[in-house]
Amino acid sequence: MLSYPFSRTTQNSQPSIPNFKASYQVLPPMKIKLVTWNVNSIRTRVDLIARFVEAEKPDIFCLQEIKCTNDQFPHQAVSEMGFGHTEIQGQKAYHGVATLSKVPLKRLDCHDFDGTGQARHLAVEIGIGTRTKKPVVLHNFYVPAGGDVADEDENPKFKCKMTYLREMEKHFTKIAKKDADHHKILVGDLNIAPLETDVWSHKQLLKVVSHTPVEVEALGKVQQSYNWLDMMRHHIPPEERLYSWWSYRSKDWRKNNRGRRLDHIWLSPTMKPASQALKVYETARDWTRPSDHAPVIAELDLDLV
């Protein structure tokens, strides 16, 4: 009998599947725990990542700001966490995204939406194609922060951020016609907190990059371009305050609670029935030498799509 490399009880076994197509012979679990976490340096945070994986046992783990080249990536440690499938889009010192998985992944593409050559996007197909009626494509994003001044003429970084968002919108508008029969998931640090309840003070952050009306409008257009469902707000009412990032500069982040919801999980409309549960894992923000972002955890039941 073939070993079953993807079950949660044997998660530490190494996958014996040589390639993506062959992996379709094996039936992976259809209840997928998906996590997105801006770790702010994977090399600094590798122990905390292991601690999180031990506690929450994600099946698919999207990381942003890995801040390393592909060569510097801690392959051994990630493999020991049980992720037999890893796709990395790294660069030196800054940015960088990676998608870790216990089920097979097929690397699709990495778009350079703002034309800077920075590593901010990675798309993969999740290897569960024979069990779902359609392919499942997963986009992992790290949208540019945009600097301090919310003016495209005065601040080149803000211009890059806005360009990035406009190009994302174009991309998904185009894809919406071409790939309408695909399931899609978009996660990552989008660096925009769109709702009033996504920031600690709507009024005081209106001119602060991450919550300015022009950014919120641009993100709204990206969302509309593929009719994306905001899974976090699907589970947590928009009236309720919800954050995923707290500045390092606060002495007591929990007491001050001056957070922002910069991290997102979006689903294509076809995936809405799969959306089972959602939480922000704030506990990780309390750990020693934490990331300033908390992991966001989604549970998806792909048997329902």
Next chain:
DNA sequence: ATGCCATCTTCTAGATGA
């Protein structure tokens, strides 16, 4: 309405984050 912290590297200073 900041805070003043944390990451990286041409490394003890400056760029970057948001």
